[in-house]
Amino acid sequence: MSPKSNPTVLFIHGLWMHPTTWDPWAQVFNAQGYSTMAPGWPGDASTVGETREHPEDIAGHGIDDVTDHYAKVIADLDEPPIVVGHSFGGLIAQKLLGQKLATAAIAIDPAQPKGVLKLPLVQLGSVFPVLSNPGNYRKAYSHNRKSFHKSFASAVSQDESDALFEQYAIPAPGRPLFEAALANFAPHSTAAVDFNARRGPLLMIGGGKDRTVPKASSDSSFKKYAKAPTINEYKVFGDRGHSLTIDHGWREIADYSLAWLDKQGMSPPQGKHESQS
Structure with missing residues (x-):
């Protein structure tokens, strides 16, 4: 009998973040025996600087574009991966899990899917600069240091916040925000998730001080899984904001995620591990 292979963890970033945000996570997961990969969204360049120089490459990509992009990445793997996503990456992780393209998913501060009606004012305020101009649908929008701290890294x-902005922040397509905002008015919204699919386990993580995806929004998203026939768990870190995967407390979130995977019996066997770009 051939030895069991090490599980692959596929990391998916959200809006305004470069895939290198996952580098510290990959090191920790690699040390535990997982194979890891963190490919960017369509249009992401290899560095933060180059991505900032070419926002037109990111502009116009929507939720389905990005989901299909990662589905193609998964198709090249020997086995479906564990998917870990943050913000819109968390929404995409749920979509991939519902499509049975992942063995498990961890959705951290996930963008709200179709069916979630509760949008707190603080959340609307954080995305208003994008949604207030319909022209942003096909454009890329960039935070400045002030807006990044106000909405994204508000708990640090x-x-x-300025250091995180310099290290990781990139332009983001406006289209996913419009698609999520209009999801409940679209019969076939790209933000739809199959909540009741028979699939692998899901962990949702929220931040109690998040202003981009407030706890009330995460609460409402998790409630959509109330009748799901599969394992679904929810953890809120009360003192954390939307930057919880990259700020000084990121290791606590990573360690909790690892412990949860171990509880699901998904920890890797002893053996070689690797990180992929």
């Missing part, structure tokens, strides 16, 4: 100091 201005100094830490």
